[in-house]
Amino acid sequence: MAPRNKKSIKVCRNCHHVVDGESCVTCGSSNLSDDWGGYLYIVDPKNSDIAKKMNIDMPGRYALKVR
Numbered sequence: 001m002a003p004r005n006k007k008s009i010k011v012c013r014n015c016h017h018v019v020d021g022e023s024c025v026t027c028g029s030s031n032l033s034d035d036w037g038g039y040l041y042i043v044d045p046k047n048s049d050i051a052k053k054m055n056i057d058m059p060g061r062y063a064l065k066v067r
């Protein structure tokens, strides 16, 4: 029994949101990747330069890079 690691966490290729199921709750996409890096937690997208740069308008967990 291997412990669940980071590789089992999937992110949306469309909006980089960390996904807890089979599809993205933010944009509805099921185009997911488990090959990603750079964990990002956006609390206040309106006051975050990174959020603006990545076109994030909802608070939540995101990945910086998705391959």
Ligand SMILES: [Zn+2]
Pocket: 012, 013, 014, 015, 016, 017, 024, 025, 026, 027, 028, 029
């Ligand atoms: Zn998405």
